[in-house]
Amino acid sequence: MKTYKGWDQKGFTLTELLIANVVFAIVALSILSLLSTLISSASLAKQKAVALTLATNQMEYLKSLPYNSLAVSGGSIYSTTPLPASSTQTVNKLQYNVKTSINYSDDAYDGCASYPTQQLKETYCRNYPAPAGAPAVDTNPSDYKVVNVKVFSKGNTKLAE
DSSP states (O other): OOEETTEEOOSOOHHHHHHHHHHHHHHHHHHHHHHHHHHHHHHHHHHHHHHHHHHHHHHHHHHTSOGGGOOBTTSSSOOSSOBOSEEEEEETTEEEEEEEEEEEEEEGGGOBOOOSSHHHHHHHEETOSOOTTOOSBOSOOOOEEEEEEEEEETTOOEEEO
């Protein structure tokens, strides 16, 4: 506070008010930015939780089917009645795309099939190298099926696998 000609002036100068307003604006913008980030993080966490539930439900459904029924349309396994490879589900007004793939897997415990290169053999033969006592060549490389379920948001962001 400054005094002018002996009078005690009470109040703030224009410069003090301007600085106080700038400081208040910076603090307010920081808090609003933090709040916006927290809200979007919470929303994404909720979407991921829903997506994980959808993926789990799809896996449980596939487990309930007979082994010979496990094939998706357009997949590598032939079936007369394939399951859809993808489906769209709406939960809380948000759309989720559930994509399923089912493929045969070659396991090294009963030998590996003949592959053109060693690199392909190491890539496609699970648990490679084969344990001692396993046959040199696997006559049936379709040992079991591997199911992969992925859930995407409407914007094609992967939320769960």
